[in-house]
Amino acid sequence: MTVLRRTDNRHILLGTLVLGAVAVVGLYVVKWNPYFYKALEAASSHSIGEPIAGKDAPAPSVGAALGYAAAYFLAVWKAMVLGLLIGSGVQALLPRGWLARVLGGAGFGSSTVAAALAVPSMMCTCCATPVAVGLKRCKASTGAATAYLLGNPMLNPATIVFMGFVLGWGWSALRVATAVPLVFGAAYLADRLAPGEADVVRTAEVSGAERLEAEGEDNPFVRWAKVFARMVALLVPEYLVVVLLLGAAQAFVFPYIEFSSVGAGLSLLLALWLAVGGTLFVIPTAGEVPIVQALTVAGLGPLGAGILFTTLPAISLPSLVMAGWPSPSGCSPCWRCWWR
Amino acid sequence: MAFPKRVLAMLALLVALMGLVTGLVALAFGLS
Numbered sequence: 313m314t315v316l317r318r319t320d321n322r323h324i325l326l327g328t329l330v331l332g333a334v335a336v337v338g339l340y341v342v343k344w345n346p347y348f349y350k351a352l353e354a355a356s357s358h359s360i361g362e363p364i365a366g367k368d369a370p371a372p373s374v375g376a377a378l379g380y381a382a383a384y385f386l387a388v389w390k391a392m393v394l395g396l397l398i399g400s401g402v403q404a405l406l407p408r409g410w411l412a413r414v415l416g417g418a419g420f421g422s423s424t425v426a427a428a429l430a431v432p433s434m435m436c437t438c439c440a441t442p443v444a445v446g447l448k449r450c451k452a453s454t455g456a457a458t459a460y461l462l463g464n465p466m467l468n469p470a471t472i473v474f475m476g477f478v479l480g481w482g483w484s485a486l487r488v489a490t491a492v493p494l495v496f497g498a499a500y501l502a503d504r505l506a507p508g509e510a511d512v513v514r515t516a517e518v519s520g521a522e523r524l525e526a527e528g529e530d531n532p533f534v535r536w537a538k539v540f541a542r543m544v545a546l547l548v549p550e551y552l553v554v555v556l557l558l559g560a561a562q563a564f565v566f567p568y569i570e571f572s573s574v575g576a577g578l579s580l581l582l583a584l585w586l587a588v589g590g591t592l593f594v595i596p597t598a599g600e601v602p603i604v605q606a607l608t609v610a611g612l613g614p615l616g617a618g619i620l621f622t623t624l625p626a627i628s629l630p631s632l633v634m635a636g637w638p639s640p641s642g643c644s645p646c647w648r649c650w651w652r
Numbered sequence: 653m654a655f656p657k658r659v660l661a662m663l664a665l666l667v668a669l670m671g672l673v674t675g676l677v678a679l680a681f682g683l684s
Contacts, residue, residue: 445654454659462663482683486674494670501666502659583675587668608684618678623671627663635655 327405327532334401338394343434343597347470354477363602364595366620367610369562380559381552387596391439396547399442400540405532408450415452423499426456430463430495434471436597437631438551440464442543445635455503459495461635465625466491471598478601479608483621490622547634554630558594565589566607579615586616590623594631600624 354360364383370376385392402411415422426447433440444461448454465471466487476484558565566589567582595603603624604617 448654454655457655458659458663480683482681483678486677486681486683490670490674490677494666498663498666501662502655505659505662506656583672587671587675590671591664591668614678614681614683615675618675618683619671621671621678622674623667626667626670632660632664636657636660637654 323530323532324405324407327401327536328407330533331398331401331405335394335398338397339432339434342390342394343470344432347434351470351473351477354474358478359605360474360478360598360601363606364599365562365593366566366603367606369566371563372560374560376562377556377560380562381555384555384559384594384596387599388436388439391435391597395435395439395442396540396543399444399446400543401536402443402446403449404536404539406450411447412451415447415456418453418455418503420496420500422453422456423459423496423503426452426459426499427463427467427495430460431467431469433460433464434468434597435464436595436599437461437465437625437628438594438634439597441631441634442547445543445547445637453503454506455499458502459499461631462495462498462626465597466495466622468597468625471601471625474598474601478605483604486618487621494622494626546637550633550637551630554633555594558592558629562593565593579613583615583619586619587623590620591627592629593624594628595624597625 350360364387365380370379415426430440433443435443440461444457447460448457452460472484472487475481475487567585600621604612604621607620608617
């Protein structure tokens with residue numbers, strides 16, 4: 313018994329250290345190092361590249377779908393792999409009792425820790441979703457998982473710096489002023505809307521039982537590989553399909569309009585349209601910066617620019633579908649199940 | 653299911669509303 317407990321503790325320590333190392337090295341390679349050089353580029357050229365969508369959107373077609381999906385996945389695939397690795401690692405390697413203590417409370421404390429974890433992650437909404445799903449399955453509160461999900465794209469310090477150099481520091485200040493209430497307001501509402509979470513008694517017995525249940529496989533790294541494969545099989549196919557559909561629908565999300573000639577009534581209609589379209593559409597990290605830059609040059613006013621500035625990065629249809637996908641245990645993936 | 657559907661619906665609605673608020677603030681401050 314004592315030998316088993318010692319082996320168990322060694323596995324937990326080793327798993328936590330390995331996951332921490334993967335997260336730090338992965339984020340350095342995929343995020344911190346490239347974004348440092350991108351910030352220098354933005355400072356000198358006041359641009360971070362061509363917009364991935366928005367300007368001259370192609371008419372709905374298979375070519376538009378494939379073209380957008382190719383450009384999008386080329387931009388995010390490394391972060392997506394990292395998100396899946398961390399999301400599965402959280403479920404397979406970290407002690408659930410510890411996660412439940414740190415992120416399991418339905419209140420400001422857990423949300424703050426989750427938002428603080430999101431700041432260095434700097435992921436787009438789709439790449440952050442597997443991690444948020446992993447946290448949620450390991451008994452993080454709905455509010456904490458929501459704060460992590462929204463905090464990644466909205467509190468991304470690199471994007472805020474890019475905005476300052478490309479769009480002006482007023483936009484950076486606006487991002488901070490809107491992102492903080494959005495992240496914490498959404499976390500608060502999520503905890504209120506998922507009432508069961510606050511009532512879960514997180515005793516050592518409960519977390520111990522959950523841990524044993526999760527540890528059907530003794531070797532933590534085999535367990536990690538199994539959870540990773542299961543997440544890839546469950547999440548990636550629908551992710552591909554929704555990105556293809558959104559790529560084909562670009563022309564509807566970003567209609568071709570001479571923005572400068574839009575009247576007041578049509579301007580309100582356009583504002584509502586952009587709010588819905590921007591919320592559903594998917595872009596890579598910081599993709600909103602060149603999109604807003606290009607559309608304002610094309611005549612889009614501050615109202616439309618501000619709407620896209622918040623709605624494009626915060627959430628997207630693929631991330632919503634992935635976050636609502638049924639749990640793998642006892643349920644095969646199917647659309648009927650999702651909508652039930 | 654990881655996130656309840658009502659939480660996801662709230663997220664989408666809140667983001668769209670916050671987008672409108674951001675647009676109005678940008679308009680008020682004349683950001684462009």
